[in-house]
Amino acid sequence: MSTGSDVSTHSSEPAAWNGAPPALALRGLVKRFGQTVAVGGLSLDVPTGSFFGLVGPNGAGKTTTLSLTTGLLRPDAGTAFVLGHDVWSDPVTAKRLLGVLPDGLALFDRLTGTQLLEYVGRLHGLDPALARQRSTELLDVLDLAQAGNTLVVDYSAGMTKKIGLACALIHGPRILLLDEPFESVDPVSAATIRGILRSFASAGGTVVLSSHVMALVEQLCDHVAVIAGGRVLASGPLADVRGDSSLEERFVALVGGQRDVGEGLAWLRSSLG
Numbered sequence: 001m002s003t004g005s006d007v008s009t010h011s012s013e014p015a016a017w018n019g020a021p022p023a024l025a026l027r028g029l030v031k032r033f034g035q036t037v038a039v040g041g042l043s044l045d046v047p048t049g050s051f052f053g054l055v056g057p058n059g060a061g062k063t064t065t066l067s068l069t070t071g072l073l074r075p076d077a078g079t080a081f082v083l084g085h086d087v088w089s090d091p092v093t094a095k096r097l098l099g100v101l102p103d104g105l106a107l108f109d110r111l112t113g114t115q116l117l118e119y120v121g122r123l124h125g126l127d128p129a130l131a132r133q134r135s136t137e138l139l140d141v142l143d144l145a146q147a148g149n150t151l152v153v154d155y156s157a158g159m160t161k162k163i164g165l166a167c168a169l170i171h172g173p174r175i176l177l178l179d180e181p182f183e184s185v186d187p188v189s190a191a192t193i194r195g196i197l198r199s200f201a202s203a204g205g206t207v208v209l210s211s212h213v214m215a216l217v218e219q220l221c222d223h224v225a226v227i228a229g230g231r232v233l234a235s236g237p238l239a240d241v242r243g244d245s246s247l248e249e250r251f252v253a254l255v256g257g258q259r260d261v262g263e264g265l266a267w268l269r270s271s272l273g
């Protein structure tokens with residue numbers, strides 16, 4: 001397991017690999033928004049073929065880190081390598097390898113689900129017949145077939161998440177980067193998505209997901225990184241990070257800050273009497 005202290009020894013120098021590069025190598029990523037340091041010198045390796053969980057408290061910098069990794073946000077310092085390709089100096093190659101489900105994704109929501117998927121497939125260079133075949137299959141597997149002719153703007157939150165996932169999958173990426181993929185998704189669809197992701201990983205694909213649900217991360221992921229304050233507090237194989245405790249206990253111990261309400265919010269209780 002690596003911890004925040006040894007992570008700080010990474011630099012933002014170009015990476016050199018011993019053998020095959022990892023799926024993702026983040027090197028000294030920094031991103032500020034005004035006075036806020038969202039990501040403060042974050043370095044992390046995601047092994048190829050791993051099922052990697054990113055966990056951290058609200059505002060820890062998970063979404064910003066994923067956006068820096070996918071080229072959606074430009075870092076103030078540092079860079080990200082996708083299978084050895086620098087996201088900023090070789091963006092086309094790097095992005096072709098990625099399937100991304102961003103947080104609060106902006107979809108072309110005046111298209112129907114079918115149109116959107118075929119459009120995204122064509123953008124990725126699929127020929128029309130293949131884009132259509134894959135979109136039909138994805139809509140079917142994700143239980144969206146009935147909604148294929150509905151405008152995406154009229155989808156529920158969970159349906160929007162699922163069509164976003166389908167968009168991330170349609171070109172057959174090597175690495176999936178998924179920001180809260182299970183948020184708002186019903187249990188049956190969640191089981192389907194778990195099945196899709198597991199079969200992708202067991203075929204050699206790499207999955208990186210962020211989640212606040214520790215039980216889910218423990219169930220799915222073989223590697224995990226705990227992020228807080230824009231830095232990695234711990235990362236490595238799940239069993240090493242977790243140790244003898246549950247991931248949730250380890251998370252709370254690392255991150256701290258749990259508030260005891262005590263006598264506070266008295267007005268909330270008194271209004272009941």
Ligand SMILES: Nc1ncnc2c1ncn2[C@@H]1O[C@H](COP(=O)(O)OP(=O)(O)OP(=O)(O)O)[C@@H](O)[C@H]1O
Pocket residue numbers: 033036037038056057058059060061062063064065
């Ligand atoms: N576009 C932005 N403008 C200003 N501040 C931002 C912006 N995006 C993120 N931040 C700030 O950067 C920090 C990290 O935010 P980020 O969304 O990356 O955290 P997170 O770990 O994904 O949080 P959550 O679990 O709540 O989704 C927070 O303090 C947030 O307020």
